[in-house]
Amino acid sequence: MSSQATVHSIDALKELRTALALYGDDTLGALGAVEAEVRRTMRWLQDERPYYWQEQIKRRREQVALAKSELFRRQLQKRPDYTPPMSEQKENVRKAEASLQDAEKRLAMVRKWQPLYKQAVLEYHASIQRLKDLSAGDVPRAVNLLTRLIDALEAYLRVAPPSGLGLEPGTATSAAPASFVSIATDILDADAAAPADVTPAAAEKETIGEENAASEGAASIVNHEEGTDSAGQPA
Numbered sequence: 590m591s592s593q594a595t596v597h598s599i600d601a602l603k604e605l606r607t608a609l610a611l612y613g614d615d616t617l618g619a620l621g622a623v624e625a626e627v628r629r630t631m632r633w634l635q636d637e638r639p640y641y642w643q644e645q646i647k648r649r650r651e652q653v654a655l656a657k658s659e660l661f662r663r664q665l666q667k668r669p670d671y672t673p674p675m676s677e678q679k680e681n682v683r684k685a686e687a688s689l690q691d692a693e694k695r696l697a698m699v700r701k702w703q704p705l706y707k708q709a710v711l712e713y714h715a716s717i718q719r720l721k722d723l724s725a726g727d728v729p730r731a732v733n734l735l736t737r738l739i740d741a742l743e744a745y746l747r748v749a750p751p752s753g754l755g756l757e758p759g760t761a762t763s764a765a766p767a768s769f770v771s772i773a774t775d776i777l778d779a780d781a782a783a784p785a786d787v788t789p790a791a792a793e794k795e796t797i798g799e800e801n802a803a804s805e806g807a808a809s810i811v812n813h814e815e816g817t818d819s820a821g822q823p824a
Contacts (some may be wrong), residue, residue, distance in 0.1 A: 599743060602735055603739060606735040609728055609731055610732050613725075616720065616728075620717060620721055631707075631710065634699065638699045639699055639700070642695050643696065646693055646696065649689040656684075659681065660675060
């Protein structure tokens with residue numbers, strides 16, 4: 590097995606990690622919304638609708654009784670020579686009875702759908718269990734694994750490549766050579782010893798001389814470091 594790793598794009602891994610995290614959150618959010626709707630429908634079917642239709646049956650039975658009492662009072666007014674109109678009362682009784690039958694039918698339908706809905710909910714939960722486990726467990730673990738891989742790759746890329754200079758560790762930087770320190774000290778001492786009433790021309794001439802001296806000193810230090818003399822020949 591090769592000990593080298595070829596890294597093409599860490600950004601692609603980061604995008605995959607983000608997509609996985611969003612997929613897990615969106616999936617769990619959608620499943621949560623469906624679960625809330627399932628519970629709401631279950632409560633509506635198990636509690637609200639039966640109570641509503643039971644109350645409706647009570648009220649409609651009262652309406653049937655009221656309509657029949659009105660019809661009965663009209664029938665009491667009937668005499669051998671007089672028959673009161675009763676078509677309206679009969680129609681009211683018919684409508685009240687039809688309304689009562691509708692409520693009873695709807696209550697029976699609700700009770701019929703209760704076990705069917707429970708079975709459908711159980712089948713739904715069984716069908717989404719794998720998806721739920723995947724989104725709640727496998728996806729977060731995959732995101733954590735990608736995070737560790739990305740951190741390891743970034744740490745790998747931060748490792749400095751070999752310089753190729755053959756320098757031992759700790760020798761890349763060093764203190765300034767003593768010759769530089771001596772030249773700087775001489776220049777500072779010369780500035781401190783200069784008289785205050787020096788003319789501009791004399792000051793400029795002295796500055797040029799100091800610059801030349803500094804250049805010669807720097808050149809000698811470079812030659813000394815390279816192992817050559819002032820003519821460029823090996824020392």
